[in-house]
Amino acid sequence: MLVYHHLMNYHYGLNHSVKMLLYVEFLMLVLVVYN
Incomplete structure (x- = not known):
């Protein structure tokens, strides 16, 4: 379960x-468009 939580993070x-x-x-x- 801890590994799963780590993977989700x-x-x-x-x-x-x-x-x-x-x-x-x-x-x-x-920026490119407005310059």
Whole structure:
């Protein structure tokens, strides 16, 4: 059960990192468009 919990935390962390990367990409795109 502890291992499962650890895997879920890892998956959530990975998901969060991907979302942050996508958000940064979006910000870069917005900056390019408005400049």
